[in-house]
Amino acid sequence: MKTGPSLCLLVFLLSLPLAAHAKLKVVTTAPDFAAIAQAIGGDRVEVTALAKPTGDPHFVDAKPSLIVKLNHADVLIEGGAELEIGWLPALLQTTRNRRIAIGAPGRILANEVVELSEVPTTLDRSRGDVHALGNPHYMTDPVNALRVARRVAQAFSQLDSASRETYEANLKKFSDTLETKLAEWQKRLAPFKGQRVVAYHNSWPYFARRFGLQIDLFLEPKPGLPPTPAHLAEVMTKMKESGARVVIVQPYLSRRTAESVARHTGAVVVDVASFPGGVKGSEGDYFKLMDYLATSLAKALGEKAP
Amino acid sequence: MKGKRVLGWGVSLCLSALSLQAQETNQAGPVQQLQQQLRQLQEDLEQTQRRHRQQIEALQQQIDALQAGPPAQAAAPLAATTVPSPAQTGALPPAASAPELKPAWSPTAPITLLGGQRNYLNLSFDALFAAGSSTADDIPHLQLGGHDPVQRGFTAQNLEIVFEGNVDPYFRGQASLVGHINPEGEFHFEAEEAYLETIALPANLQVKAGQFLTEFGRINPTHPHTWSFVDVPLVAGRFFGAEGLRNPGARLSWMLPTPFYSELFFAVQNSQGGTAYSFRGAGHNHDGDEHNLLFGRERIDRETESLGDMLFAPRYAVSFDLTDNQTVLAGASAALGPNNSGTDTDTQIYGVDFMWKWKSPRHHGGFPFVAWQTEAMARRFEAGAFAEDEDGDGVLDVDLPRETLWDYGLYSQLTLGFKKGWVAGLRGDWVSGERGAFYPDPDRDTRWRVSPDLTWYPTEFSKVRLQYYYDDRDNIGVDHSVWMQFEFMLGSHAAHKF
Numbered sequence: 174m175k176t177g178p179s180l181c182l183l184v185f186l187l188s189l190p191l192a193a194h195a196k197l198k199v200v201t202t203a204p205d206f207a208a209i210a211q212a213i214g215g216d217r218v219e220v221t222a223l224a225k226p227t228g229d230p231h232f233v234d235a236k237p238s239l240i241v242k243l244n245h246a247d248v249l250i251e252g253g254a255e256l257e258i259g260w261l262p263a264l265l266q267t268t269r270n271r272r273i274a275i276g277a278p279g280r281i282l283a284n285e286v287v288e289l290s291e292v293p294t295t296l297d298r299s300r301g302d303v304h305a306l307g308n309p310h311y312m313t314d315p316v317n318a319l320r321v322a323r324r325v326a327q328a329f330s331q332l333d334s335a336s337r338e339t340y341e342a343n344l345k346k347f348s349d350t351l352e353t354k355l356a357e358w359q360k361r362l363a364p365f366k367g368q369r370v371v372a373y374h375n376s377w378p379y380f381a382r383r384f385g386l387q388i389d390l391f392l393e394p395k396p397g398l399p400p401t402p403a404h405l406a407e408v409m410t411k412m413k414e415s416g417a418r419v420v421i422v423q424p425y426l427s428r429r430t431a432e433s434v435a436r437h438t439g440a441v442v443v444d445v446a447s448f449p450g451g452v453k454g455s456e457g458d459y460f461k462l463m464d465y466l467a468t469s470l471a472k473a474l475g476e477k478a479p
Numbered sequence: 480m481k482g483k484r485v486l487g488w489g490v491s492l493c494l495s496a497l498s499l500q501a502q503e504t505n506q507a508g509p510v511q512q513l514q515q516q517l518r519q520l521q522e523d524l525e526q527t528q529r530r531h532r533q534q535i536e537a538l539q540q541q542i543d544a545l546q547a548g549p550p551a552q553a554a555a556p557l558a559a560t561t562v563p564s565p566a567q568t569g570a571l572p573p574a575a576s577a578p579e580l581k582p583a584w585s586p587t588a589p590i591t592l593l594g595g596q597r598n599y600l601n602l603s604f605d606a607l608f609a610a611g612s613s614t615a616d617d618i619p620h621l622q623l624g625g626h627d628p629v630q631r632g633f634t635a636q637n638l639e640i641v642f643e644g645n646v647d648p649y650f651r652g653q654a655s656l657v658g659h660i661n662p663e664g665e666f667h668f669e670a671e672e673a674y675l676e677t678i679a680l681p682a683n684l685q686v687k688a689g690q691f692l693t694e695f696g697r698i699n700p701t702h703p704h705t706w707s708f709v710d711v712p713l714v715a716g717r718f719f720g721a722e723g724l725r726n727p728g729a730r731l732s733w734m735l736p737t738p739f740y741s742e743l744f745f746a747v748q749n750s751q752g753g754t755a756y757s758f759r760g761a762g763h764n765h766d767g768d769e770h771n772l773l774f775g776r777e778r779i780d781r782e783t784e785s786l787g788d789m790l791f792a793p794r795y796a797v798s799f800d801l802t803d804n805q806t807v808l809a810g811a812s813a814a815l816g817p818n819n820s821g822t823d824t825d826t827q828i829y830g831v832d833f834m835w836k837w838k839s840p841r842h843h844g845g846f847p848f849v850a851w852q853t854e855a856m857a858r859r860f861e862a863g864a865f866a867e868d869e870d871g872d873g874v875l876d877v878d879l880p881r882e883t884l885w886d887y888g889l890y891s892q893l894t895l896g897f898k899k900g901w902v903a904g905l906r907g908d909w910v911s912g913e914r915g916a917f918y919p920d921p922d923r924d925t926r927w928r929v930s931p932d933l934t935w936y937p938t939e940f941s942k943v944r945l946q947y948y949y950d951d952r953d954n955i956g957v958d959h960s961v962w963m964q965f966e967f968m969l970g971s972h973a974a975h976k977f
Contacts, residue, residue, distance in 0.1 A: 228839075228842050229844055232844050235977045236798065238740055238799070241740050244683065266651060269679050269734065270679060274679055397938055425843040426843055
């Protein structure tokens with residue numbers, strides 16, 4: 174009888190790994206988390222970002238199509254720390270997705286793995302729109318991006334344990350690339366250590382600390398308030414005193430205001446973004462974004478060097 | 480022969496065993512896993528130690544500075560301002576820049592309520608006021624909403640306290656208690672909404688139960704301070720009354736498994752009370768009349784006797800993203816229930832709503848944007864017969880037959896957020912009805928209205944608005960009104976519904 178071995182062969186063939194699992198559906202609030210999720214997940218995940226890279230991440234319309242995206246999601250990555258407080262809760266109220274409820278393995282609050290700075294000691298809206306848990310724009314510090322990447326890899330591995338090796342390999346690749354590139358970026362910006370850069374909104378403290386720049390002068394008199402002529406005059410005076418030569422502005426903010434300040438102080442305006450794809454030249458992944466930031470800032474700071 | 484067979488079996492079994500083992504989730508050997516974990520633990524321990532060292536240093540510096548003398552405002556810079564080495568993936572120091580001295584607590588200090596995800600209850604207070612005037616003689620009848628400006632001078636339209644939070648892993652709860660001050664200076668306080676909503680039922684269902692505004696169209700379920708205009712559109716005011724259509728009840732909704740948003744709603748609510756104007760309601764709020772008339776007829780007592788006496792409100796809503804920056808939302812709603820103008824009379828209200836919005840991809844705070852919203856409604860009201868001899872002279876002064884009254888109306892509003900914090904709007908209202916036996920009836924006669932308005936939002940927590948009305952009422956005439964409105968909000972950040 175030859176059926177014996179054939180049967181065993183059949184058992185062997187059937188016991189081979191089944192067809193690849195369906196991809197993990199990952200939804201992130203901001204595009205920087207999407208870039209991290211894509212880097213860690215590779216082709217095992219389908220990633221969507223709810224906010225556009227060119228838009229203000231604090232104000233995303235809670236459109237019904239986003240409810241559908243969240244309803245289908247296996248994973249939700251949010252910045253937390255009140256970054257999305259103006260729109261995400263309204264979406265989550267009607268989403269009915271247990272997989273991304275608070276505490277579920279698919280719900281990642283990125284702020285839980287980073288240490289927030291600028292935590293206010295008192296909460297008072299007369300100080301402007303201050304985030305109660307600290308400054309939530311922490312992703313422009315590559316060290317924080319790595320922490321978030323680790324957390325994302327952990328969550329992906331927990332939900333899709335069959336692909337754990339892939340996630341760990343991707344994480345290692347991301348981590349190694351990041352270590353190398355971080356050294357590069359720091360080297361590129363090292364000559365400008367301690368120099369002051371002017372920003373429109375206070376969303377750069379982590380970037381500043383990591384790369385030795387002083388980004389503590391803002392065109393907004395208080396967070397969320399539009400620039401006033403009196404405040405701008407003060408800013409220009411301070412710029413002249415401290416030799417600040419660069420004004421950085423994000424795509425959704427008023428470039429005209431930044432240009433006018435730059436004109437009066439002999440500074441240069443640099444288009445920056447917090448998200449990959451927010452500015453031309455920063456599309457692609459997290460490294461492209463940071464490459465763009467490091468290069469354009471170094472160029473702007475270096476250009477006018479005496 | 481037998482040996483070969485045994486060998487064949489053995490090899491196949493071994494191969495099967497190997498492949499099965501290969502499918503085990505622990506693909507890296509257990510020893511390697513432990514090593515990885517140990518390495519991770521070591522790293523974490525080093526990080527923690529480094530962090531603690533930095534904290535201790537920072538605290539020591541602060542103590543030194545304080546001991547050195549008074550105002551230690553800009554205390555010694557923390558390790559924060561020094562650049563950590565590239566290899567250091569360690570923790571960041573706890574607080575950046577100049578640490579603030581926490582003010583000593585005093586009983587007069589305001590209570591600060593943390594926002595975000597740090598408290599069990601989100602509390603907020605919203606106050607909405609209007610000021611202005613109108614050429615109309617009967618402002619309380621001109622303005623149909625209970626929270627509309629109803630007098631020359633100032634009106635405290637809406638003083639609203641909202642409680643919101645997750646009750647437990649199964650439910651979310653929300654309540655809004657609203658007060659307003661009427662022209663006589665009396666303060667009226669009521670529970671506008673208090674309900675729970677399930678968080679995650681299977682099959683994409685959701686249940687809402689409690690006291691809530693019926694989800695009909697786009698104006699009725701919303702609170703006055705979220706509107707783009709000072710007062711309620713005519714058609715909503717006429718059909719739902721001064722307080723809107725709201726009552727205790729329960730609502731089931733099902734999100735259909737379509738790639739685009741589409742949702743079915745079905746609500747069952749009480750159909751009586753001052754908040755069920757077109758049903759077994761109580762009279763118009765601003766009426767000084769004792770007769771409590773509706774379309775010339777007195778409202779009668781009509782008890783809730785069966786399930787058929789409840790208010791049923793089905794709705795279907797669908798939404799598409801036309802492009803990355805444009806969204807449309809359309810819906811159809813109905814409200815069906817008994818009314819108390821007769822013993823067996825019913826009301827049916829039907830409505831369709833449509834919203835289109837464009838927002839710039841480079842929006843700042845949501846600006847610039849353009850939004851267009853339109854709603855059209857029709858009401859079929861079975862009116863009972865009503866006869867009355869008012870002056871007791873044996874002759875009927877009022878003799879109205881049983882009839883079916885049809886009313887229609889629509890409004891359309893265009894809002895333009897042209898600059899951050901600035902919105903210009905234009906709204907047109909039109910309402911009319913088939914002439915009934917009781918005529919003229921200011922609650923049913925043709926009326927149309929145009930109003931431009933301009934709103935300034937200094938931040939998302941306050942607003943100032945200016946609005947003008949051109950109002951044409953059949954059998955009454957044309958009136959002009961100018962209203963200014965201002966609002967402030969305290970407390971937890973309210974998330975904005977689309």
